[in-house]
Amino acid sequence: MRHLFLAAVLSLTTPAAFAACDRSWDSFVSEMKAEAVAKGHSKSSVNRFFSFARQDPNVLKADRAQGVFKRDFVDFSRRVISKSRLNKGRANAKKYAVVFKRAERDYGVPAGVLLAFWALETDYGAVQGNFNTLNALMTLSHDCRRPELFRPQVFAALELFERGAFDPKTTKGAWAGEVGMVQMLPEDIIENGVDGDGDGKVSLKTSVPDALLSGAKMLRSLGWQPGQAWLQEVQVPAEMDWSITGLDSTLGVNEWASMGVRPRSGKFQGGTGSIILPMGRNGPAFIAYPNFRVYFEWNQSFVYVTTAAYFATRLSGAPVYNPGTPTPNLSDANMKALQKKLAARGHNVGKIDGILGSGTRNAVQAEQKRLGLPADAWPTLALLKSL
DSSP: OOOTTGGGGSOOOOHHHHHHTOSOHHHHHHHHHHHHHHTTOOHHHHHHHHTTOOOOHHHHHHHHOOGGGGSOHHHHHHHHSOHHHHHHHHHHHHHTHHHHHHHHHHHOOOHHHHHHHHHHHHTTTTOOOOEEHHHHHHHHHHSSSOHHHHHHHHHHHHHHHHTTOOOTTTOEEOTTSOBTTTTBOHHHHHHHOOOTTSSSSOOTTTOHHHHHHHHHHHHHHTTOOTTOOOEEEEEOOSSSOGGGOSTTOOEEHHHHHHTTOEESSSOOOSSEEEEEOTTOTTSOOEEEOGGGGGGGGTOOOHHHHHHHHHHHHHHTTOOOOOOOOOOOOOOHHHHHHHHHHHHHTTOOOOSOSSOOOHHHHHHHHHHHHHHTSOOSSOOOHHHHHHO
């Protein structure tokens, strides 16, 4: 569940890391086998496990595909939160009510939160991925982009293999090595796997209780606070100090209220929070409570995280958000041009990839403030021209 959908938006490793990983596939496999034996695994199990490992070029193609991260929040959320998914979520909430009640009792994670992840990760278990998991993890461990993220997962998969809980030949899942209905990595399965149906096994691919309770335990281990909110839609005034919006600024709800921020429905649900504007001051607005930050332990994409958190509120009874009238998203070419200009001014925007990640958002907000523009962290043509 430490979803390596996030890995696609992480920056490249250092030049030294590139040099260290630049060796043939056969040499790499031999190196991994030697390291596994050094870690205490028997030679026989190591040989059996790694005998199935093959390099998969389709994994690298999937890893390099970045298009989904270039969609803005309104576009992305409308695409993935369909009426069908909402209806299936509500039906599953009733069907597995006992499981969800147990998840909230034992780990403090509400049904809506788990349902949203279940829906977005695998469409409630229907699409779990068809990549051989060992091959995916080995291919990404051999690749020079960020091998340090995947090597530990290979050895965790070996441990599961020795427990009889992983078949290197037949276990399949997502391109980044996640397995099961809520897409968990081998290390996370070892640390947080729960036998929810009492059959003596943790079967994340076929057992809904196992998958949901494992997901709940994982979230709790990442810092989820029971009984606390995560996200709530708000209305913001036409004018305010936009530079204090964003996840770097946390204030008490009374302070936000004094500035004219109001919940769109109901009352504020927490004591402190950050105002996030996924598409700037003219688009949707939310207050992100402390539990919202736990989502970034799952995925580093701001748009994905905000969509998942908002979907969870919908499944918990919240109304459809007000899209407002945001300034249109920059084209891919203009976003890359903006990133280059921001980088030239000393901002750390990561790779010039056209993706509005946290580094680019922070840089945009800083330059907006410097130029006297509304500092809402939403890139516009006006900002691009000003730079």
